[in-house]
Amino acid sequence: MSDSLRRDPRREQIRRNRLHPQHDAVLAAMNGTDSPAEWLSAQGIKRRNPHLIGFIGPNGLRRIDRSGVQGGAASAAKSPGLTVDSRPLHHIESPAAYVVVVPDMPGGRLSALDKDLLGLAQQLASRQPETAVLAVVFGSYKELGFADAGVDRLLHLTDAVFEQYSPELQLARLLQLESDLQPEYWLFPDSGLGGGDLGRRFAVQIDVRAATGLWQVRQDNEQLQCICRGAAATVDITRELPRVVLALPECAEPVSDTRHEAVAFSLRAGQVESLQRIEDMGAVGVDPASVSLAEAEFILSGGNGVTDWQGFHTAAEVLGATEGASRVAVDDGFMPRDRQVGATGTWVTARVYLAVGISGAIQHLQGIQTCEKVIAINTDPGCDMVKRADLAVIGDAAAILEKLIEKVNALKQETRHVA
Numbered sequence: 001m002s003d004s005l006r007r008d009p010r011r012e013q014i015r016r017n018r019l020h021p022q023h024d025a026v027l028a029a030m031n032g033t034d035s036p037a038e039w040l041s042a043q044g045i046k047r048r049n050p051h052l053i054g055f056i057g058p059n060g061l062r063r064i065d066r067s068g069v070q071g072g073a074a075s076a077a078k079s080p081g082l083t084v085d086s087r088p089l090h091h092i093e094s095p096a097a098y099v100v101v102v103p104d105m106p107g108g109r110l111s112a113l114d115k116d117l118l119g120l121a122q123q124l125a126s127r128q129p130e131t132a133v134l135a136v137v138f139g140s141y142k143e144l145g146f147a148d149a150g151v152d153r154l155l156h157l158t159d160a161v162f163e164q165y166s167p168e169l170q171l172a173r174l175l176q177l178e179s180d181l182q183p184e185y186w187l188f189p190d191s192g193l194g195g196g197d198l199g200r201r202f203a204v205q206i207d208v209r210a211a212t213g214l215w216q217v218r219q220d221n222e223q224l225q226c227i228c229r230g231a232a233a234t235v236d237i238t239r240e241l242p243r244v245v246l247a248l249p250e251c252a253e254p255v256s257d258t259r260h261e262a263v264a265f266s267l268r269a270g271q272v273e274s275l276q277r278i279e280d281m282g283a284v285g286v287d288p289a290s291v292s293l294a295e296a297e298f299i300l301s302g303g304n305g306v307t308d309w310q311g312f313h314t315a316a317e318v319l320g321a322t323e324g325a326s327r328v329a330v331d332d333g334f335m336p337r338d339r340q341v342g343a344t345g346t347w348v349t350a351r352v353y354l355a356v357g358i359s360g361a362i363q364h365l366q367g368i369q370t371c372e373k374v375i376a377i378n379t380d381p382g383c384d385m386v387k388r389a390d391l392a393v394i395g396d397a398a399a400i401l402e403k404l405i406e407k408v409n410a411l412k413q414e415t416r417h418v419a
Contacts, residue, residue: 090258092152095132098183099125101151102174103135104193106297106351108142110149112372113189113249118150120217120245120252121187124224125152131184134265136177138162138170146262150255153265164280167194171201173267178206180268183243190214190246203244210244215251217241249370288322293339293346296322298354299371301341304328305357305378308398312356315401318408324348326358342367357397360385377401 014026099121103114110118118133125131132152139162146154155177161169177183188199190212203210213229224241229248293299300316301324302309316323325335327344341348343363353371358364360376360383368374368388376389377397386392393400 087257087259090152090260092130092132092261094130095153096130097128098132098134098153098181099185099187100134100136100177100181100183101187102195102198103137104189104191104195105137105141105143106193108140110143110145111189111351112254112370113191113247115149115254116249116251117187117189117247119254120247121185122150122255123217123252124185128184133260134181134183135262136174138173147260148255150258150260151262152260154262155265155267157267165194165278166280167198167201168277170198171205174198174202175205176267185241186244188244188246190248196246199244199246206244208242208244210246211239211242212246214245214247217252288316288320291322293322293324293341293348296324296348297351298322299324299341299348299350299352300354300356301325301358302329302335302356303358304332305359305397306334307357308401309334311398311401311405315405318405319354321354322350324353326364327361355385355389356401358385359383360388 011026014020014022017023020026101114101117101121103117104111105114118135121133125133133150134153134155135146135151136155136157138157140158141156157173159169174186178186186199186202188202189195190199196212199210200212211226211228213233214226215229216227218225218227225238226241226245228237228239229235230237288296288298298319298321300312300319300321302312303326306312306329313323315321323335323339324341324346325339327340327342329335330337330340330345338346340346341364342361343366345367347367347370349370350368351372352375353368353373354375354377355368356377358376359378359380362384365384365388373391374385374389376383376385376392377400378386378392378394379396380386381392381394386394
């Protein structure tokens with residue numbers, strides 16, 4: 001018999017195709033462990049899986065887990081009958097210091113940026129014992145996962161005025177908190193939803209030169225350094241980490257391996273007086289068709305599988321969604337070029353991306369990689385878009401959209417009758 005090393009060509013093909021349903025199992029078997037992190041090639045060279053969560057690439061950036069499969073969610077998936085969360089509980093009896101996070105909370109829920117910010121806060125808090133992460137939330141919210149996101153203490157300010165746009169009153173509350181606690185750090189999302197403006201107002205009031213556009217924190221000797229984007233994101237600026245930080249998405253890895261308490265926190269008694277010079281006149285209706293894809297929060301995107309484009313446009317109008325399309329639909333003339341989604345079109349960051357009849361070319365998947373929730377309607381249960389989706393509906397797109405329109409219209413009629 002020959003001593004030559006033989007390898008199964010079919011298994012090699014599955015290993016190279018990371019979208020194959022048996023990819024992880026084959027890679028783990030070739031690696032000889034439960035984690036398909038690395039394996040030995042036929043030439044005897046050690047290979048690493050660049051698609052693995054936590055992989056650090058040649059540019060020093062780490063792949064961040066957005067799905068929750070890292071940590072506790074992975075354990076729950078492996079043991080569906082297990083109802084007890086096995087992650088350790090991070091308990092702080094009496095905090096000696098605080099790191100304060102002021103999340104954007106769009107729609108009353110933590111965004112991906114908010115969770116990254118809480119991950120960064122926990123990294124900073126871990127440098128000193130008994131340091132708690134305090135989240136400040138203005139107005140009503142729907143979020144139920146503060147403890148899983150890394151919140152040790154939760155300050156919920158329920159004043160009715162916070163349901164409206166009131167940056168001056170929010171600033172007054174934060175200044176009271178600064179006076180009471182003297183937190184180690186203040187973290188704000190550097191976004192256009194309010195965090196960027198509020199963080200800059202706050203930094204001016206306490207006379208701190210804030211770090212804006214922050215995307216990485218590292219330790220240099222005994223000092224914490226931050227790296228910030230400058231000159232329209234073309235230059236990296238390194239400086240000492242200040243007390244006030246305005247951070248960008250993926251500034252840190254979200255909390256996934258520990259549970260936290262999210263204990264209610266209260267400000268000291270006493271009214272905070274503030275001159276309210278801004279009157280909120282209420283929300284202004286905006287035509288979703290006029291919203292650019294890059295700024296849209298809800299996108300209904302059509303592809304080659306859409307056979308009834310009039311029904312597609314009607315669905316977008318009824319749902320209040322901004323229209324998008326795959327490259328195939330644009331090339332075929334069904335949608336204008338400025339509505340193309342993907343690496344060759346527009347990269348989108350929608351909170352909900354509804355893909356209708358889109359198989360999921362790699363360029364399209366690249367363009368939607370930062371979307372929070374992806375829903376796919378397709379007749380092919382094995383297509384790449386269905387594998388990427390958080391929720392998939394298998395069936396004829398025209399029939400499903402027609403039923404969806406009926407359901408939404410019925411719900412609107414119900415709401416009008418109740419009102």
